[in-house]
Amino acid sequence: xxxxxxxxxxxxxxxxxxxxxxxxAARYGTPLYVYSAGVIRDRYRRLSAAFxxxxxxxxxxxxxxxxxxxxxxxxxxxxxxxxxxGGELARALAAGADPAxxxxxxxxxxxxxxTEALAARIGWFNAESADELARLNALxxxxxxxxRVALRLNPDVEPDxxxxxxxxxxxxxxxxxxxxxxxxxxxxxxxxxxxLGGVHLHIGSQLADPxxxxxxxxxxxxxxxxxxxxxxxxxxxxxxxxxxxxxxxxSIEAFAAPxxxxxxxxxxxxxxxxxxxxxxxxxxxxLVTTVQAVKIMAGRxxxxxxxxxxxxxxxxxxxxxxxxxxLARAAPAGVPADxxxxxxxxxxxxxxxxxxxxxxxxxxxxxxxxxxYGFSMASQYNxxxxxxxxxxxxxxxxxxRRRETYxxxxxxxxxxxxx
Ligand code: LLP
Numbered sequence: 244x245x246x247x248x249x250x251x252x253x254x255x256x257x258x259x260x261x262x263x264x265x266x267x268a269a270r271y272g273t274p275l276y277v278y279s280a281g282v283i284r285d286r287y288r289r290l291s292a293a294f295x296x297x298x299x300x301x302x303x304x305x306x307x308x309x310x311x312x313x314x315x316x317x318x319x320x321x322x323x324x325x326x327x328x329g330g331e332l333a334r335a336l337a338a339g340a341d342p343a344x345x346x347x348x349x350x351x352x353x354x355x356x357x358t359e360a361l362a363a364r365i366g367w368f369n370a371e372s373a374d375e376l377a378r379l380n381a382l383x384x385x386x387x388x389x390x391r392v393a394l395r396l397n398p399d400v401e402p403d404x405x406x407x408x409x410x411x412x413x414x415x416x417x418x419x420x421x422x423x424x425x426x427x428x429x430x431x432x433x434x435x436x437x438x439l440g441g442v443h444l445h446i447g448s449q450l451a452d453p454x455x456x457x458x459x460x461x462x463x464x465x466x467x468x469x470x471x472x473x474x475x476x477x478x479x480x481x482x483x484x485x486x487x488x489x490x491x492x493x494s495i496e497a498f499a500a501p502x503x504x505x506x507x508x509x510x511x512x513x514x515x516x517x518x519x520x521x522x523x524x525x526x527x528x529x530l531v532t533t534v535q536a537v538k539i540m541a542g543r544x545x546x547x548x549x550x551x552x553x554x555x556x557x558x559x560x561x562x563x564x565x566x567x568x569x570l571a572r573a574a575p576a577g578v579p580a581d582x583x584x585x586x587x588x589x590x591x592x593x594x595x596x597x598x599x600x601x602x603x604x605x606x607x608x609x610x611x612x613x614x615x616y617g618f619s620m621a622s623q624y625n626x627x628x629x630x631x632x633x634x635x636x637x638x639x640x641x642x643x644r645r646r647e648t649y650x651x652x653x654x655x656x657x658x659x660x661x662x
Contacts, residue, residue, distance in 0.1 A: 248281030250529060250568075250611065257570050257609060259529070259635045265570045267633055267640055268531050268607050274550035274630040275531045276618050277609075278308075280316060281637070282527035286495075287320045290482070290519055293499035297506055297515045302346050304480050304520030305331040307615040308528070312634055312643035314338035317523070323366070325480075325518040329356040336363060346477065346516065348395065348443065350416055357382055361390060367516075369443040369477060371395045371418055373427065376434055384436035392434075393441030393477055394424050398462035402447040402455035402481070405561050411446025411459055418443075421462060428470050439472050441516075445479025448521060453498050456481070460505055467513070476509070477516035478502070484525045486564045486612050495522060521615040528614020530555050530630065531570070534606045535585070544580035546602055551584015551591045553624045555610060555617050559590040567594045570607030574600030582608065586625050618644075623652055 250259050257264045259279050267277055291301065302325040303317045309331060314324065315338045323344030324335040335345055345365040350372070352360075357379050360368065370376050370392050383390055397418035400411045410417040419427065424442075431439055442463045446455055456478070467473045483492035506515065532548040539545070557563035567582055580602075582594040593610060602608075621629045628647035633640050650657075 248285055249279050249526065250609070252572060254572065256572055257568055259640075260637070262635050262640045264529070264531055264609055265607055267635075268533065268570065270640075271631050271633055271642065272646065273531050273533045273607065274554055276528055276613065276630050276632040277531055277640075278310075278313065278524075278528045278614055278632065278634050278643075280527075280634055282614075283313065283316060283523055284320060286523045286527070287317065287322065290495050290499075290517070290522060293495045294503060294515070294517060296503050297510065299478075299515040299517045300344075302344070302477075302516055302518045303523060304518045305335060306619055307520030308524045308617070308619050309334050310618065310632055310643055311338050313524070314340070316634075325520075329353075329359045332356070332360055332363060332365070342366070346393075346518070348445070348518075354378060354382065361386055361388055364388075366391065367441070367475070367477075368392045369395050373423070376427070376437065380434040380436045389436055389438045391440045392437045393443040393475055394419055394427065394439075395443040395445070396421065396424055396459075396463055396466065398444060398446065398459035400446055400455045400458045400462075403451040404447045404449045404481075405563075407561055408448040409446070410448075411444070411455065417445070421466070424466060425469070428466075428472075431472075441475030441477060442466055442473055443477040443479065443516075445477075445518065446481065448481050449483050450481040450498075451483065452493055453501050457501060457505060460502070464509070467509075474513060475516060476506070476513045477518065480518040480520050480522070482519055482522035484521055484612065484615075486525075486566070488566070523615075525612045525615035528612075528617060529568075530565075530610040530613040530617060532608050532610065534602050534604050534608065536604060537602055544578050546580050546582045546599065546608075548582055548584060548593070548608060550610075550630065551586045551593060552588065553584070553586055553627050554621045554630050555593060555613055556620045556622075557613075557616060558593050559588075560620075565594065565613055566611040567597050567599060568609045568611060569600055569602070570609060577601045582610075585627075623647075626652060628652060 327349040346367040348369040395418035399413035536547040552559040631646040632644035
């Protein structure tokens, strides 16, 4: 029998693999992020298989979820890391990453961050401005180093996704416009300490289909064809996952197929990089919460829980949809309800007009598909501590981040109080 991975109902409630979520809530308290190691590994292997013909190198986009134990799990699967800050680099290294398997992206890398990445001897700098190139060139030359650099191209394509997570359009802040990239290639002598080697693309997240990626690839391949120094093509991330029951995004296999077909002919010359974030993590995580109060407001049922936009910002920021499942056995649907958090903002609504059973204080709920951009975007707003995190593996559940304390919230200020 195929071992069940991920989240499913059994007779006595909602499980993550072999562990009942209500038992985890009792043991560790809520709010609690729960992750399935089986789902992460499954998605890593499916993505690798879908692109296998290109023999890609996978760099997990750390921003999706930067927990050290999850980074280590992915490193053990063979992943490198895509980082966008000195902090993410420090996390990847702390998880045991091989620095040569780290790529550094981002529009605003500071001198300090570039220095840290040079000292760590990371694999690739994905550069986004001429000013960054000049700064990196000066730092590298002073350090007697010659780092490998890819140019992030702005291909001027608008993918079909939420406007907040489109990065490929000509009016966005990301990458080099085509004409500037071409002129930099012609005048690369200005950067003798930089080993030019590749082109980087990342046009957006949660891409509805591969069409925009294929258009962006035409732009990138045209640049690559003009310059034999370019031997790496980094395709970025953006692979979609379903959030709504009705979502019909292409599978990773269907998304990859036309890309693999287009790039196959370049295999002799190019090495391919991928930077998946959401695809590996979103469906692996749930945010478990406890009902605090239920009230009727203007005929609408309002369910107040112990988590909110401070722990899962996506609904407030992108109007994102996360399924809400009761931890007890799936009950017949009741009247539509809004699920809201404790934060003093009207935008602190996690789910609107959902058919949920009648709930009472103390009952548990799970916000699903919360593994990517959930904890990593969490804050301590309203002086709330962030959730604890638990990883479920074949062996059971283990804490991978204990809950913060009030003392930890205040520590950096307390040491200044009487100074
Ligand atoms: N590479 C680069 C350079 C990126 O900027 C990103 C994501 C990725 C890779 C990974 O993309 P993914 O495979 O996860 O789609 N907070 C938003 C998503 C922001 C994505 C930012 N960049 C959300 O919650 O939907």
